[in-house]
Amino acid sequence: MSSQLLKGKKGIIFGALDERSIAWKTAQSAVANGAQIVLTNAPIALRMGKINELAKECNAEVIGADATSDADLDNLMQKSMEILGGKVDFILHSIGMSPNVRKSIPYTNTNHENFLKTLDISALSLHRVLQAAMKADAINEWGSVVALSYIAAQRTFPGYNDMADAKAVLESIARSFGYHYGFAKKVRVNTVSQSPTVTTAGSGVSGFDVFYDYAEKMSPLGNASAEACADFCTMLFSDFTRMLTMQNLFHDGGFSNTGVSARIIEDMQKAAGQQ
Template sequence: MPEKAHYGLLKGKKGIVFGPLDESSIGWQIALHAYREGAEIAISNVAAALRFGNIEELSTLCGNAPMFVCDASKNEDVDACFKELKEKMGSVDFIVHSIGMSQNIRKQLPYEDLNYEWFIKTLDVSALSLHRLVSYALKNEAINKGGSILSLSYIASQRNYWTYSDMGDAKSLLESIVRSYGPRLARQAIRINTISQSPTYTKAGSGIPGFEKMYEYSDLMSPLGNASAEECAEYCMTILSDLSRKVTMQNLFHDGGYSSMGATIPMIKLAHEVLNDKELALRVGLDE
């Protein structure tokens, strides 16, 4: 990553990022940017990710950040993680939840014919895990008053994106958990938010059927174009810092303006071209 200006937004703060895998992941970029903004960082993921991802490299880049093996879908793992975190680092000022998974999407099962065991797993790993992280952080007194909790969402929580399948339901549940927990956390001046990011070329994102088309469409529909993982991380720094101390229970769009657009001239021109060219419509599958 090229050198950019840093502002010390997280100087003196400590935090843990759950879910970074490799350089393409948003969680990776958040951890790296938080470290460069002055924070002391810890990293967590499941055992398989620690073996097959590049987590050790990220740890080195973040000042030899401690790594914690934790399956966020298991109570005992999360409880043990926060106990160990508190022993090694003390209580933290921010928690980042960058976790999501759908076996139904991996296997490309149609939404009307999902494997329900996998569906429940999608909801557990991608949404209930946030509730679990927050609950055990509080039980272990592992997050400081005035802290910030942040998770990553997608606009499919509010609109239908055909191939996003059961992950759309998971993101809806994720955002609901944020709203439900918000007033409860506010008693300790802790805020909780989600960021709804543009389609991003991560390992998880790239596994969605038709992702390239989703990405291109979003880019054409966004006045500023799609936001990268690195740009998302930069925005996250403001939400983790004290600059956002009165922002809570929000789903914050970071998508180049996509969420507020009806149509753009490039998209109108493309649609007009396709609608008036039967051969082209057939070639791109519009007849489907």
């Protein structure tokens, strides 16, 4: 979808790993809508992913930055403004990783050192990004910061493990920092709670395939795709959402407001009849 919503705007996209990632799709959508961007990810992700392909497609430069490093983020803000010729208008935070999930450690037997890493990478990194941006005065007034979240921040999904706690912290940071940044610079900060999406990160969650099918059957509109989420983020970067801040926005085809669907009831009845 291209309508030049972001013509003349500049932004930083965190977290594009490969063509399946929402950050990758958002970078494409932003550029298609007229934006200039800088791409960034952790050094290890730059080596493992395909970000240079995306950079070539989007005519964007890549700046390596560990989102848990204040020094890296300070450098990112300064270099981004140099490359783009001024302050940015939007930032996408698409960062998340849990060592406990990767190692299949159950939530009730969590390794707390891993838990702290999960919180630092997946949630506190948003605070660090916002703090670095504010310190550098890197975002124009009426700019927009969007961080990707998930409904596990509000409801329990066992396989999501300690990432659920991280998303709850992430959403709280968006509200708290959004208050301060709004009064200081009219910068708005929101989170997007996306449907389960087939990405490299999402597919690593235990039982993802089963839950993806369940969410598809529960949601009146079906699961929202990565492309649809990217276009939604583009709208949130635009001037059409200037008065929207400190919100967690469900982009999930109606899943968050559906108690149970007829399709799920039918599946339950079939299963009961087979027993």
